[in-house]
Amino acid sequence: MGMLHPRDALHPATLAPRPAAGRRQVLGGLAAALAGLPLAAPALAQAQPLRIGMITSLSGPFTALGESMRAGMQLLLAQSGNRLAGRPVEFLVEDDQARPEEGARRARKLIGQDRVDLLCGVISSGVALALRDVVTEARTPTFLLGSANDLARKAASPYIVRPTKTNWMLGSTAARWAREKLGGARVLTVASDYAAGREYVGDFVETYRQLGGRPGRTLWTPLGSADFGPLLTTIAAERPEAVYGFFAGSDAVRFLRQWQEYRLAGRVPLIGPGAFFDQEDVLPAVGDAALGAFSTFHQSPTAPASAAFNRAYMATGKPLPGEFSTTGYVCGQVIRALLERTGGTLADWEAARAALFGAPVETAFGTMPFDPRNGQAILDIHVNAVRRGEDGRMVNTVVHTYPQLRDPGPDA
Amino acid sequence: MGYAIVQVLNALSFSALLLLTGLGLSVVLSLMNFVNLAHGAFYLLGSYVAVLWLASGAPWWLAFPAAFLAAALAGALLERFPFRRFYARPHLMQVLLTYGISVILADLMRWGFGAQILTPELPAALRGVVFLFDMPFPLYRLFLIGVGAVLGLLLWLLLDRTLWGAALRAAVTDRGIVETLGIDTRRLFAAVLVLSAGLGGLSGALGAGMLAAYPGLDEEVLILALITVVVGGLGSFGGTVAGALVVGFALTFSKVWFPEFANVVAFSAMAGFLLLRPHGFVAPPLRQV
Numbered sequence: 001m002g003m004l005h006p007r008d009a010l011h012p013a014t015l016a017p018r019p020a021a022g023r024r025q026v027l028g029g030l031a032a033a034l035a036g037l038p039l040a041a042p043a044l045a046q047a048q049p050l051r052i053g054m055i056t057s058l059s060g061p062f063t064a065l066g067e068s069m070r071a072g073m074q075l076l077l078a079q080s081g082n083r084l085a086g087r088p089v090e091f092l093v094e095d096d097q098a099r100p101e102e103g104a105r106r107a108r109k110l111i112g113q114d115r116v117d118l119l120c121g122v123i124s125s126g127v128a129l130a131l132r133d134v135v136t137e138a139r140t141p142t143f144l145l146g147s148a149n150d151l152a153r154k155a156a157s158p159y160i161v162r163p164t165k166t167n168w169m170l171g172s173t174a175a176r177w178a179r180e181k182l183g184g185a186r187v188l189t190v191a192s193d194y195a196a197g198r199e200y201v202g203d204f205v206e207t208y209r210q211l212g213g214r215p216g217r218t219l220w221t222p223l224g225s226a227d228f229g230p231l232l233t234t235i236a237a238e239r240p241e242a243v244y245g246f247f248a249g250s251d252a253v254r255f256l257r258q259w260q261e262y263r264l265a266g267r268v269p270l271i272g273p274g275a276f277f278d279q280e281d282v283l284p285a286v287g288d289a290a291l292g293a294f295s296t297f298h299q300s301p302t303a304p305a306s307a308a309f310n311r312a313y314m315a316t317g318k319p320l321p322g323e324f325s326t327t328g329y330v331c332g333q334v335i336r337a338l339l340e341r342t343g344g345t346l347a348d349w350e351a352a353r354a355a356l357f358g359a360p361v362e363t364a365f366g367t368m369p370f371d372p373r374n375g376q377a378i379l380d381i382h383v384n385a386v387r388r389g390e391d392g393r394m395v396n397t398v399v400h401t402y403p404q405l406r407d408p409g410p411d412a
Numbered sequence: 413m414g415y416a417i418v419q420v421l422n423a424l425s426f427s428a429l430l431l432l433t434g435l436g437l438s439v440v441l442s443l444m445n446f447v448n449l450a451h452g453a454f455y456l457l458g459s460y461v462a463v464l465w466l467a468s469g470a471p472w473w474l475a476f477p478a479a480f481l482a483a484a485l486a487g488a489l490l491e492r493f494p495f496r497r498f499y500a501r502p503h504l505m506q507v508l509l510t511y512g513i514s515v516i517l518a519d520l521m522r523w524g525f526g527a528q529i530l531t532p533e534l535p536a537a538l539r540g541v542v543f544l545f546d547m548p549f550p551l552y553r554l555f556l557i558g559v560g561a562v563l564g565l566l567l568w569l570l571l572d573r574t575l576w577g578a579a580l581r582a583a584v585t586d587r588g589i590v591e592t593l594g595i596d597t598r599r600l601f602a603a604v605l606v607l608s609a610g611l612g613g614l615s616g617a618l619g620a621g622m623l624a625a626y627p628g629l630d631e632e633v634l635i636l637a638l639i640t641v642v643v644g645g646l647g648s649f650g651g652t653v654a655g656a657l658v659v660g661f662a663l664t665f666s667k668v669w670f671p672e673f674a675n676v677v678a679f680s681a682m683a684g685f686l687l688l689r690p691h692g693f694v695a696p697p698l699r700q701v
Contacts, residue, residue, distance in 0.1 A: 229422035261550040
């Protein structure tokens, strides 16, 4: 029922024995000297713990995704010994319940009361857009993981870094793939009627038409549909040559299960953005209903860059990782890279930002350069096919990669 | 032709699910004048039990009695404490109590079963499909329609045609008089609540194949059940059947004709209907205390 307000906080500083102050300062000074920076300020900065605040959904419709995101970040912090660039890390997590006004309130609390040095997180794009003004006004460096196109366009902010995809990256590449592989077949589109669904389908249809494909009828259905039977019967009666669709979480599970029950699986090719067939959230719950489906995604457990993360994540007792555990981990990798490049300080955000955008970061999504115009990551987009793995489980398997996709950003 | 038939069957199967969930809720409401917002939690518990049972390899059809018993047991425990003390209290107190309990149960289930989405491994017998004029319709949904009809009938017979049902209805009207006849009304009410919780669990087991099981489903189901009961007429048996059919058909055909505005159309229609007939389809035989 989601009335829980978890305030899970990890306080490694209180768990680990504190070194004597003198030694700490000497070590800090040494590290700063090695980094070739002035002595005093970084030494002070390193004496203080670094507070990272995460806002994610730990109740409401995205509970499982939020828990994955937190687990990914926690794994990275554990691997780094709960220190980033020499500073001990305090990790505070707040629950946005997938509601924009709640997310904004939690962000104000983390910034004003807990005095975090930086913020990260967010599953829902609605919450991401609500946070945009809060963090920009407060000038808090924020690693925002929602994927609405506007976050890289109208709503871009100098205080926001986006180490994840935009919806356009997935919708447009799916259209390119469909054009190449299906030869411009009549593709019906169907999606949950909310921001992400509108963007995926809109970008797919627009790109597909530009490339000379024939988009078919578009069907929308409210978010959180209990029963997809009527919709699937309508789709069956339309007899499309292929279907491009998007549903997330429990909607995706119901749609895919019923897609199979109504005997559309295996008969009509199904394409979608990767979250529709998320490795962790959706595939384990749908049996072989999604077998043979294609998706475009920046994440794949079979992408070479993800291999080391897969092993570490599964060693903690988790399944093969999906989007949000990887995103949480990658976000941590980007934060770590940024801090290492600045010697652990965020005092001059302008310089820190320039340092991050100066060279790509190696992440579990692959080599990640940033677009300095909007702080948006430039990403490899994989085409994943749902295939049966060696142990019989369904695995999103990379069959093609569109390298280094860059959102049109402010030009769009 | 096939298209229309299959859409009608779609509506009927969804109505069957609404009927099953609504019945549990309306039984305690009509017979005991007790508002139980924890009913969604009983439903979700039944779903989880069925999913685990069907994955265990035990005979599949036993999953349904198992879910009934698990939820009935939970109902029995909650009936002893604290539900029993709230039967005579006003509705608002009951709402506060049972909503609180549903939140506790939801968190317990998230802790016990995890936050991931679970779906049942349907037995081969239910995985088939029938083709009606070339349009596919899943066998599992026919099963749902059949079970909904049979269970509804059985419950009606139990409450309307047996001595036990008569004693129960009498106890609701005047508990004191029934007590003087030597009938233990406390036990009678306990039995109704256990039956209602069991029905919730059973409908959860049956509905898992359509709705899956995950944290938050309890609320979604509770809202659907409340709508069904309210549209049908608070707490009358025939009303719940009518309500399930109306809501099931409204939600299904709004998806067929206006997929984009499915919820707006369906729920505005129901709100309009309630404005015209505030007591629902069948006026309740309730005395407001």
